[in-house]
Amino acid sequence: MSHTGDTEDIVTLLAPRLAHFAGAARTEHVTRAAQEMRIPQSTLSRSLARLEADLGVDLFARRGRTVSLTRAGRTFLASVERALAEIGRAADEVRADADPAAGKVAFGFLHTMGAETVPGLIQAFHADHPHVRFSLVQNYSEAMLERLRAGELDLCLTSPVPDAPDLVARRLDEQKLRLVVPAHHRLAGRRRVRLAEAADESFVTLEPGYGLRRITDALCREAGFTPRVAFEGEEAETLRGLVAAGLGVALLPPPPVPRPGVVELTVTAPRAVREIGVAWLDGHPDTPPVAAFKKFLLSKRGKLLPD
Incomplete structure (x- = not known):
C-alpha cells in the first residue's frame, strides 16, 4: 500500500x-x-x-x-x-x-474587449453593487474556456459563442468586422469593399486557436479564397500596427480609438460579424455576486457593444 x-x-x-x-x-x-x-x-x-x-x-x-x-x-x-x-x-x-454585497467575481474576456467594453460594464454594474470585487483575466477563447472548466473563472465573454455539453452559453451581441488596410493601399480610398477584392492580398491574423482567426478563415472561405497569411500575432492592436507598416491587411473589430496609418473598410459581402457571448460551467453553483453579475450581463443582450 x-x-x-x-x-x-x-x-x-x-x-x-x-x-x-x-x-x-x-x-x-x-x-x-x-x-x-x-x-x-x-x-x-x-x-x-x-x-x-x-x-x-x-x-x-x-x-x-x-x-x-x-x-x-x-x-x-x-x-x-x-x-x-x-x-x-x-x-x-x-x-x-x-458575500452578496462585497464578494468577488472571477471574470474572463477577450483582449479586444478590455479597452472599453469591460471597463464600461463593470462601471455600470458597480452603480448598484459598489463593493463587489473582480478578478479579471484577458485571454483568447479556448484558454478562457479551459480556465472556466478548471473552476478558475466564474464567467467569460467569448467569441465564437461556445457549443459544448458542459457549458451554458448565451449570445449577447454581435460586432462588425472591418477590412483594415494601410493608408496608402489601393483600396484605401474606398468606404465599402467585398472581401473577395482582397483575395490576392497578404493577411496578418491572430494565431490558430483564436476565435477571430477561425472567423477570418471562414469568411475568406465564404468569399471564395484561402487567405495568404504573412504574419500571425496574439493581439488585435499589434495586427493593426503591422497593417500600418504595410505588411498586409486584416479583418478586425473596431479599435478603441482610431489608429493613424490605416483605413477601416466596411465589408459588404459576406456578412462580416462575430458573435459575442457569455459562458459559464453547467451545474456550477453561483455565489450571490456571480449570480448578480450574470443577471446584469444577460440584461445587456443586444446592448453590449456600441453600434
Whole structure:
C-alpha cells in the first residue's frame, strides 16, 4: 500500500478531531474545554482517546480531568494550530468572496474587449453593487474556456459563442468586422469593399486557436479564397500596427480609438460579424455576486457593444 494512500486515509479520519485536541490542549482541562466548545464532556473524551488510538501515540498525560501535553502532543499541537488557522483563513476567504454585497467575481474576456467594453460594464454594474470585487483575466477563447472548466473563472465573454455539453452559453451581441488596410493601399480610398477584392492580398491574423482567426478563415472561405497569411500575432492592436507598416491587411473589430496609418473598410459581402457571448460551467453553483453579475450581463443582450 502506498504512503500517499495511507496519508489521505488518516487525514480524512483525523480532521474532525483536531479542533477537539487543540481545545483540550489550550485549556488543559477536559470539562472546561467541553464547555467552551459546547459539546458533551463524554464526546470530547472519546474524541481525544480515538485520536490517540488512531495515531498510536499518547498526546496527553492525564490527572483526573486535568490534562497536560506530552512531548509528542506539543509537537503535534504546533502543526495542528497552523493547519486550523489555514482552514480558518480559507473559510474566511470563501465567505468573503460569496458575500452578496462585497464578494468577488472571477471574470474572463477577450483582449479586444478590455479597452472599453469591460471597463464600461463593470462601471455600470458597480452603480448598484459598489463593493463587489473582480478578478479579471484577458485571454483568447479556448484558454478562457479551459480556465472556466478548471473552476478558475466564474464567467467569460467569448467569441465564437461556445457549443459544448458542459457549458451554458448565451449570445449577447454581435460586432462588425472591418477590412483594415494601410493608408496608402489601393483600396484605401474606398468606404465599402467585398472581401473577395482582397483575395490576392497578404493577411496578418491572430494565431490558430483564436476565435477571430477561425472567423477570418471562414469568411475568406465564404468569399471564395484561402487567405495568404504573412504574419500571425496574439493581439488585435499589434495586427493593426503591422497593417500600418504595410505588411498586409486584416479583418478586425473596431479599435478603441482610431489608429493613424490605416483605413477601416466596411465589408459588404459576406456578412462580416462575430458573435459575442457569455459562458459559464453547467451545474456550477453561483455565489450571490456571480449570480448578480450574470443577471446584469444577460440584461445587456443586444446592448453590449456600441453600434
